[in-house]
Structure formats: C-alpha cells, structure tokens
Amino acid sequence: MLADTSNQTFLLLMLNFLPSPILGVFSAVLLVLNVLVLGAMILLMALIKFFLPIVPVRRVIDPVLNGLGQAWVGNNSFWMALVQKTTWRVEGLDKLSIRGWYLVTSNHQSWVDILVLQRVFHRRIPFLKFFLKQQLIFVPVIGLVWWALDFPFMKRYSEAYLKKHPEKRGQDQATTRRACEKFSVVPTSVINFLEGTRFTKVKHDRQGSPFRYLLRPKAGGIALAINAMGEKFQSLLDVTVFYPDGAPSFWDLLSGRVRQVVVLVNEQPIPRELIQGDYSGDAEFRARMQAWVQDLWQAKDQQLAQLHQQYPAAKQTDYVGNQQKTAP
Known part of the structure; x- marks a missing residue:
C-alpha cells in the first residue's frame, strides 16, 4: 500500500473524479485489507506475547507491535489521501x-x-x-x-x-x-x-x-x-x-x-x-x-x-x- 509521490499524486487526481459510490467501495476494500493483513500480524504477535509473558520476549515483541500500530495508521492515512480532496x-x-x-x-x-x-x-x-x-x-x-x-x-x-x-x-x-x-x-x-x-x-x-x-x-x-x-x-x-x-x-x-x-x-x-x-x-x-x-x-x-x-x-x-x- 505504498507508492512514490508522483504516482500518489496521479492516483489522487484520478480517484477524485470517480463517483462517490466507487470511491466508497475502493476505500472499504483498502480498509478491509489493512485490517486483515495487519490484524493477522498483530494477532500472531499477541499470541506469542500471551504464551511467553517474559521480559526478553516483550522487549522484542512490543516494538514490533507498536510499529504495526503505526503502519495501520499510515495505511489508513494513505487511502484517505487517495479518495479525499x-x-x-x-x-x-x-x-x-x-x-x-x-x-x-x-x-x-x-x-x-x-x-x-x-x-x-x-x-x-x-x-x-x-x-x-x-x-x-x-x-x-x-x-x-x-x-x-x-x-x-x-x-x-x-x-x-x-x-x-x-x-x-x-x-x-x-x-x-x-x-x-x-x-x-x-x-x-x-x-x-x-x-x-x-x-x-x-x-x-x-x-x-x-x-x-x-x-x-x-x-x-x-x-x-x-x-x-x-x-x-x-x-x-x-x-x-x-x-x-x-x-x-x-x-x-x-x-x-x-x-x-x-x-x-x-x-x-x-x-x-x-x-x-x-x-x-x-x-x-x-x-x-x-x-x-x-x-x-x-x-x-x-x-x-x-x-x-x-x-x-x-x-x-x-x-x-x-x-x-x-x-x-
């Protein structure tokens, strides 16, 4: 869900001309993909953290989880930029x-x-x-x-x-x-x-x-x-x-x-x-x-x-x- 600035600007201009229902479906698909992909990764880390509740594991897992949380926000901001003016x-x-x-x-x-x-x-x-x-x-x-x-x-x-x-x-x-x-x-x-x-x-x-x-x-x-x-x-x-x-x-x-x-x-x-x-x-x-x-x-x-x-x-x-x- 990443793109360089020129491609993002091009897509932004294109998508803003699409009818609202199409934009809505497109955004919903990206949102669901964000939930499924990052949600699955977070859930996997959560299970490791739950079954191995020791400090050395937390020191490795917690930064990864925070990074996934930030990625979730970044991806949502990306599709918002694509469909919004x-x-x-x-x-x-x-x-x-x-x-x-x-x-x-x-x-x-x-x-x-x-x-x-x-x-x-x-x-x-x-x-x-x-x-x-x-x-x-x-x-x-x-x-x-x-x-x-x-x-x-x-x-x-x-x-x-x-x-x-x-x-x-x-x-x-x-x-x-x-x-x-x-x-x-x-x-x-x-x-x-x-x-x-x-x-x-x-x-x-x-x-x-x-x-x-x-x-x-x-x-x-x-x-x-x-x-x-x-x-x-x-x-x-x-x-x-x-x-x-x-x-x-x-x-x-x-x-x-x-x-x-x-x-x-x-x-x-x-x-x-x-x-x-x-x-x-x-x-x-x-x-x-x-x-x-x-x-x-x-x-x-x-x-x-x-x-x-x-x-x-x-x-x-x-x-x-x-x-x-x-x-x-």
Whole structure:
C-alpha cells in the first residue's frame, strides 16, 4: 500500500473524479485489507506475547507491535489521501514530540474523529491508545489485540456498588495504575473522550447540556487516568475537532465527501493538585476535578462558536442527529 509521490499524486487526481459510490467501495476494500493483513500480524504477535509473558520476549515483541500500530495508521492515512480532496487546518503540533507522554482529550461527533486524530498525530506523538473498560478484554480476538498493543484497561466501580462494598473503594485506582505501569519507560499517548459518546442533538437535549456544541463532560474517567499516570504525563493535549460542512458519517469519509477538517490542539499542563486524589471518595477533590473539566469544556464550546463564525458554511447549520444539516 505504498507508492512514490508522483504516482500518489496521479492516483489522487484520478480517484477524485470517480463517483462517490466507487470511491466508497475502493476505500472499504483498502480498509478491509489493512485490517486483515495487519490484524493477522498483530494477532500472531499477541499470541506469542500471551504464551511467553517474559521480559526478553516483550522487549522484542512490543516494538514490533507498536510499529504495526503505526503502519495501520499510515495505511489508513494513505487511502484517505487517495479518495479525499480535503482542506486541512491543523494548529498546535509544532512543539510535540514522538518521545513524549501525553493525555489527549477531544470533543466527539463521529467515528471519523478517530481516524482524523490518528492521522493528525501520526508520528508526532506516540501511537494513540484508548482507556478501555476492563470487561472489553474478554471480547473475542479484538480483546487480545488491544491487550497486545498495551491499551490500558480501566476498572471502575459505581458509587452505588461502593456503598454496598466499601472494601472495594480505591481498588479501581490500584488496578488501573498497575495496568499503566508498563508506560513508565515507554513514551505513551492516551486519549479520553470526555463526553463518553458521540454528540447528537437528541443526546444534547436529553441531557439538558449547558453547552451549545458539546455534551456534558464526564470527569470520572479522566480522573482515573490522571491518577494512574499523572506523574508521567508531561501535558494535556486538549483537541477541538470541527467539520465546517457538518459532522461526516463514516461512509462520507470512505466515499471522498469530507471537504474540510479543522483540528486545533492546545497543549497545557495538568494541574499538580489533580494528580493524586480519590475521585469517588473525596468530595472536595471531586469538585476540583469537575471544575477543571468544566472550564476545559466551556473554553472548547466558545472555540467552536468562534469556528462557526469563521466558516460561513457552518453559520447556518443546525445539529440534527449525528449530522449538521444546512438550515433552509
């Protein structure tokens, strides 16, 4: 799936003239091939790592797995370039390092967000990893792949459960911290979507969200991530993703209909007073964490409002479902 620059430019010009359905099928085929080929290689490495869980094997296998993860992102970026004629506005990447430790958070509107973020951060920061619920490790095949790629699995107890089992309080933090111990010497980027789900108008209205363009943020997950790795994270990358023509569907991406993407990255320190604390058991600490997250989200909502003003196509849009549709 590699080509020299001249051939890629030639293909790019050709493919942009093809009908959208043909582009969609072409992209889907490349995506499936990427999954099958690299997925099989990752799964093979995962099985070796699972059955030979010793340090010398990990030292050999882990760099290979990270390389396969980077190859996955690179291949996806390649077919996206072939079928899209997208204008990208990306800001805030200049001072980032592939050797750094970052906590990344972003607003979330579409499954396209994940591929956009992977493309933007490709080889600028370490391969993006998601905090996953611990139950997901038991998903057939893919759970093993996530485990092999060192995606951290979080164990969270509800407040109702902790009231019935107070002896479990603090164990979720200890479990997540142990899951992240491997990152103490390996540069790592971990992403957390504070909204917990994709934005839709229905969800927005159901929540009674105080924000115009965002759902209410959930502070519990990011609190657990900071508690587990706060001493290692050198900064927070607060990302705003904006689509001037409306949040695209995954088919829009496959079929070459994403014309503009804006990604603004704001690097900022994680407050020292939030690195250690019991989010579930300490009401004062919980209030401080929630206030910090609310401030992040208030600033992001204002930034999105400014972007709607800057892009005329976005000014007259109404949010409908997971799409922004131009008002009549």
